[in-house]
Amino acid sequence: MSGATRSDTASVVMLTQTGSPPTPQGSRSLWAEGLKRYRQNTMAVASTYFVLFVAFVAVFAPWIAPYSFDEQHMDRILQSPSWQHWLGTDALGRDMLSRLIYGARMSMAVGVITAVISLLIGTAYGSISGWVGGRVDSVMMRIVDILYSVPTLVLLILVKVIFDSVNLFTHPELRALTGILLALSVVGWVTLARVVRGQVMQVKEMAYVEAARALGSHSLSILWRHVFPNILGPIIVLLTFQIPLNILYESFLSFIGLGLQPPFSSWGVMADDGWRSLRSFPHLMIAPGVAIFLTILAFNLLGDGLRDAFDPQLRGRS
Numbered sequence: 001m002s003g004a005t006r007s008d009t010a011s012v013v014m015l016t017q018t019g020s021p022p023t024p025q026g027s028r029s030l031w032a033e034g035l036k037r038y039r040q041n042t043m044a045v046a047s048t049y050f051v052l053f054v055a056f057v058a059v060f061a062p063w064i065a066p067y068s069f070d071e072q073h074m075d076r077i078l079q080s081p082s083w084q085h086w087l088g089t090d091a092l093g094r095d096m097l098s099r100l101i102y103g104a105r106m107s108m109a110v111g112v113i114t115a116v117i118s119l120l121i122g123t124a125y126g127s128i129s130g131w132v133g134g135r136v137d138s139v140m141m142r143i144v145d146i147l148y149s150v151p152t153l154v155l156l157i158l159v160k161v162i163f164d165s166v167n168l169f170t171h172p173e174l175r176a177l178t179g180i181l182l183a184l185s186v187v188g189w190v191t192l193a194r195v196v197r198g199q200v201m202q203v204k205e206m207a208y209v210e211a212a213r214a215l216g217s218h219s220l221s222i223l224w225r226h227v228f229p230n231i232l233g234p235i236i237v238l239l240t241f242q243i244p245l246n247i248l249y250e251s252f253l254s255f256i257g258l259g260l261q262p263p264f265s266s267w268g269v270m271a272d273d274g275w276r277s278l279r280s281f282p283h284l285m286i287a288p289g290v291a292i293f294l295t296i297l298a299f300n301l302l303g304d305g306l307r308d309a310f311d312p313q314l315r316g317r318s
Contacts, residue, residue, distance in 0.1 A: 034233075034310040044305020047298040054295055058105040067095040069102035069265040078281050088283045090273060099265045100287050106266040107295075111247035114184035118246075119239055121185070122192025127223060129193070130200030141197070147190045156249060159183040160258055176261045180253060184246050192238055199231040206230075233310040237303055244299035251292050267292050 038044060057064055073093035081088045087096035129140040147155065160183040164176070203209065204227060212222045247267075253259030254268025261269070267288040274284030 038305055038309035041305040041308065043301050044309075047301035047305065050294065050298040051302060054104055054298075055108060057101055058108040061101045061105045065095075065098040065101040067098040069099050070094065071098070078277075080281075081283055087287045088281075090284055091277070096270075096283065096287055099270055100267070100291060102265040103267045103270055103288065104291070104295075106260065106264055107247050107250060107268070107292075110180060110184065110250045110260075110266070111243045114181055114188060114246045114250075115239055115242040117181075117185035118188030118242060119192055119235065122189035123196050123235065125189065126193035126196030126198075127200050127227070130197035131204060131219065131223060131227075133201070137197075141194075144190055144193055148194070152187060153249075153252070156183055156187045156253070157258060159186050160253060176259070177264065180250055180259050183253075184249055188242055188246060192242065195234060195238060196231065199234055200227055203227050203230050233306075237307045237310070240299055240303035240306060244296040247292070247299075248296055251288075 071094060073089065073095075076085065076089050076093045078091055079085055079089045085095050085097065087100060089095060090099070125140065125144075129137045160179055163179040163182050200223075209222060209226055212226055217225075250259055250266065251268030251271060254261075254266055255272045255275070257272065259268055260266045270288035271285060271292070274281070274286075274288065278285050
């Protein structure tokens with residue numbers, strides 16, 4: 001696991017609810033206070049607009065892109081940026097801007113879907129481990145520790161190769177897409193499970209949880225009504241950090257030939273194509289590289305803004 005990821009995780013662990021559960025009116029004021037602090041963070045707000053813009057482009061790609069992502073113009077091969085093709089064309093005469101727009105759809109879809117699946121797995125696993133405790137917690141956390149000790153990229157490549165060898169689908173493109181989705185989902189839940197487990201262990205010791213137990217509430221009811229609402233903030237922040245991380249991993253795997261393959265158009269696939277002609281035609285590499293950089297930066301700034309806005313240790317300073 002990279003140092004940056006560990007740092008983000010350590011920061012997210014600080015996000016806990018303290019004291020007794022707020023009343024409905026206090027809960028609204030708490031979120032209103034966090035939103036007010038978030039709006040005062042200029043970089044976070046700008047990042048939010050950029051992320052929404054990328055999501056809008058991804059959703060409406062067929063209507064925004066001037067050409068189809070696989071439309072070839074053999075008489076316009078490797079053209080430099082012009083008024084007809086704003087970002088130039090590639091080795092098959094395909095419009096780079098159109099491929100970049102469709103690439104946003106694929107990269108964002110992979111990042112969001114795998115992050116949500118990882119979040120569901122990690123939340124369920126960490127909640128069970130933290131709530132039950134005892135030997136169950138010890139065994140479950142030892143499994144997480146073993147997975148956590150393996151470098152993420154090594155584990156990701158291993159899982160991806162295993163899924164590809166299973167041959168779930170005969171169609172190679174569909175098999176590659178399914179493999180990358182499953183690999184990122186399986187690998188990404190480990191860090192989330194550790195954080196959620198720590199949050200659950202802390203919240204379950206609160207007085208309102210003990211009161212709910214004394215009143216005879218079922219464990220699932222306590223988790224759903226009292227525990228999850230109080231760890232929702234850290235979970236949302238974790239999600240904002242996990243999405244750009246998965247986009248980066250997808251781009252890396254596609255770059256080394258283990259991710260998505262043509263005709264899919266993702267930013268990683270475009271970077272892989274552009275790398276081969278970097279010296280002669282740098283525009284093939286610059287466009288997807290800048291898109292990956294700006295999107296990951298925006299998500300990280302968004303996550304930092306959410307963390308700072310809803311960090312209970314900062315509430316008394318505003």
